[in-house]
Each structure stands twice: as C-alpha cells, then as structure tokens.
Amino acid sequence: MVITSEADVTANLVIEVLNERRALVARVDPADVGPGLLFSALMGGGERQWSGRLRTPSRDIALEDVRAVYYRRPSPWRFRELEPQARDFAVAEARHGLSGLLANLPNCRYVNHPASITKSDFKPAQLRVAARMGLAVPxxxxxxxxxxxxxxxxxxxxxxxxxxxxxxxxxxxxxxxxxxxxxxxxxxxxxxxxxxxxxxxEIDKVADARVTVIGRHVFASRITTPDGAVDWRAGDWDGLMHDPLEVPEAVKNALYSYLDHFGLVFGCFDFALEAADDSAGPYRWTFIECNPNGQWGWLPDSDAMADAFAEVLVKGWWP
Structure with missing residues (x-):
C-alpha cells in the first residue's frame, strides 16, 4: 500500500518499480475518505488483529493482506462542505480512526511508520541524536x-x-x-x-551534501550552486551542480544508528561540507538535518533509489 496524494510524482517512481516486480500495489489517499474511500475493520471475539477491507474506485483490499506500506505524503483532510466545528470533528475522527487503523496493520513493514516520522521530525531531537551518534553539529x-x-x-x-x-x-x-x-x-x-x-x-562550507539512506543503501550527492548561496534550495534548481560523493564509513555507521534510534527505514540527510586536508578525507562533515519523509525524485540517481525502495518494501515476502 502506498499512502500518498494523487499528485505525488516521487511515489510514482517506486510504484513503477513495484509494478515491474509484479507486486500488487494499492495507492490510497486517506483524505479521499467518503464515497470514494470506504473501509471497515473488525477485531475481538478471539481475533487479536484488525481484519477488514478498504475500497477505492480501483482497488478492493483485504487489510490483513497488506505486507508493506510506503507512507509518503497524503493530502490534507478536506470535509470542505462542513461548518468549521463539524469539520474539526470530522478531521479528528478520520485521523484517529482511518489513519490510526492504517498505522496499525498486522504483519506489515512501514517505510516509514508515521509515528516514527513524527517522533524524528523535531529539530532539537535531530541535533541531539546526531551528536550522540558521533556526528558534528553546528x-x-x-x-x-x-x-x-x-x-x-x-x-x-x-x-x-x-x-x-x-x-x-x-x-x-x-x-x-x-x-x-x-x-x-x-x-x-x-x-x-x-x-x-x-x-x-554558520559553517564555512565549500558545498552541501544530500545523503539518502534507504535500508542499508546509501546514495550521496555533492551539491554546489553557481553563486555559493547559503541555502541551495533558494535558487534555480536547474542551476544546481550534482556530483557523486563518497560517504566516509564513520558517517554511514552514524546514519544507520540515527535511523535505528528513531525506528526509521529511510531518511534524507543534509550536511555542510568544509574543506579538509587530512587522512579522514577531503571534507569535514557537519550534520544539518534529516527529513524522515524527504523528496529524492529530483536527484540524479533517483532510478536507483526507487529500486532500493522497492527492494526494502518487498524483501522477505515477495519474490
């Protein structure tokens, strides 16, 4: 199950690879709840796990058959036809009921679990854990x-x-x-x-690094801007220069430990790279942040990343 909005082009890359592997894929946006998304789940009477069905215009899914969830970026809740108080109630009920159910499917691998995303999304926690894992922080x-x-x-x-x-x-x-x-x-x-x-x-950086970790697959790009901008996201993305980057083993191991700490399978890490001239390598790596649900479809090796996502999702249950 891929939980995301209809317009999510990054998720499309993973869905394409899953289809090539002949995995059965259902795309679900919880914000469609209503006539376009019907669900029913039952537990108790001797049953200790949720079972039931979820139906969209194109899929009829047995919840107990879902073995992996790629949790991306579902749309904001709608309920636009309701008055504000009624809308707030409907949003809260849908979040706790439908989203709560989708976050508690039995025998299911999550990439990433929404609770882990929430837990790891706070900058104070990110910096503290990065420092504990031996990474330099500003x-x-x-x-x-x-x-x-x-x-x-x-x-x-x-x-x-x-x-x-x-x-x-x-x-x-x-x-x-x-x-x-x-x-x-x-x-x-x-x-x-x-x-x-x-x-x-401010770090006296010569470049930035985007390191995407999917399971134990590591993809890294050195990012430079034509004008040496403080924040590479602020300019023309077509003018960004991406170069392959080797990640030191010590940094890799710290990133694995970071993800494990938060219960994450995937993360997009940003680093500032300072010039260095020593045995540790050409750069000093300073941790900036980790987006536990970051974008990666724009990177040069996005095809390999999509394949890594598919591998992590189907590993152990799909040939």
Whole structure:
C-alpha cells in the first residue's frame, strides 16, 4: 500500500518499480475518505488483529493482506462542505480512526511508520541524536530571549537563522518558503519573543551534501550552486551542480544508528561540507538535518533509489 496524494510524482517512481516486480500495489489517499474511500475493520471475539477491507474506485483490499506500506505524503483532510466545528470533528475522527487503523496493520513493514516520522521530525531531537551518534553539529541556539540571541550572534558571527517548519500556505493555497539566511544584530528586536527561533553558527562550507539512506543503501550527492548561496534550495534548481560523493564509513555507521534510534527505514540527510586536508578525507562533515519523509525524485540517481525502495518494501515476502 502506498499512502500518498494523487499528485505525488516521487511515489510514482517506486510504484513503477513495484509494478515491474509484479507486486500488487494499492495507492490510497486517506483524505479521499467518503464515497470514494470506504473501509471497515473488525477485531475481538478471539481475533487479536484488525481484519477488514478498504475500497477505492480501483482497488478492493483485504487489510490483513497488506505486507508493506510506503507512507509518503497524503493530502490534507478536506470535509470542505462542513461548518468549521463539524469539520474539526470530522478531521479528528478520520485521523484517529482511518489513519490510526492504517498505522496499525498486522504483519506489515512501514517505510516509514508515521509515528516514527513524527517522533524524528523535531529539530532539537535531530541535533541531539546526531551528536550522540558521533556526528558534528553546528553550535545552535533555540530561544525567544532577545538578549540571549544578541549575545549568541555577537559571539558566533556569522550566524544563520532557520525556521523549524517553514511557512504555511497562504489562504489562497500558495506555497511559501523561508530559506536559511544570515542574521545580524540589527535584524533583531523585541518581536523575537513571540515564538521560538533557531540560530546556528554558520559553517564555512565549500558545498552541501544530500545523503539518502534507504535500508542499508546509501546514495550521496555533492551539491554546489553557481553563486555559493547559503541555502541551495533558494535558487534555480536547474542551476544546481550534482556530483557523486563518497560517504566516509564513520558517517554511514552514524546514519544507520540515527535511523535505528528513531525506528526509521529511510531518511534524507543534509550536511555542510568544509574543506579538509587530512587522512579522514577531503571534507569535514557537519550534520544539518534529516527529513524522515524527504523528496529524492529530483536527484540524479533517483532510478536507483526507487529500486532500493522497492527492494526494502518487498524483501522477505515477495519474490
């Protein structure tokens, strides 16, 4: 079962490989709940696991037959025809009922389990666990205290600001973004006390690295921008330069341990690469973050990644 929205092109890459392997694939978007998605599950009376069926216009699935779930990016709940209070109730019931059921299928492998995604999605946890696993992390301040932030900036310049989650969509549905950016004391005022902020001492990097780990498959790209931007996501993605990158064994092992800690099978890791000239390799690797449900379809080796996803999903139950 692939749990995602209809427009998810990244999931399409995995579905294509699964189809080539003749695995039986059902694509399900929980936000379709209603006449377009009907389900029923039963437990008790001697049964200790959920059993039942889920039906979409193209699939009729026995829940107990599902052996693997690729959890990607389902659509936001809809219920647009309902008044706000009724909508909030319907959303909560669907999340706890349908999503709760899909997260508790018997004898099922999840890549990744939604609870593991949620647990690992907090930056404070990511940085703490990365450091525990032996990875270098930037000097980081999380605060809403203006004086502490000013002190940090003064002592650690240059300093960058990062949002924890990015900007929400506008009321019209337009996607917004807040990129990593340098911050100076003159940019700070009392408004910082309104919410939490993350500041880090800037890494004097020569490039970025995106490391995608799927099971024990590791794919890495060195990413550089024509203008040396602080945040490579902020510019023209067509202008990004990707080069194959060898990941040191110590870093690989730390990433495996990181994923194991959170119960993850897959993660997209971002690193800052500093120039180094020693026996450890050409770069010093500094952990920036891990997206437990990140995008990878745009990377040069996306075909190999899709194959790795399919292998992890069907391993042990499908020829």
């Amino acid at each position: 000097v980081t301040l999380i605060s809403n205290d203006l004086e502490e932030i000013k002190k940090f900036v003064a002592e650690r310049e240059p300093v960058v600001y990062k949002s924890f989650r990015g900007a929400p969509p506008t009321p019209e549905g337009h996607v917004a973004a807040i990129w990593t950016q340098r911050i100076a004391r003159r940019d700070l005022d009392d408004s910082v006390s309104m919410t939490a902020h993350l500041f880090q001492q």
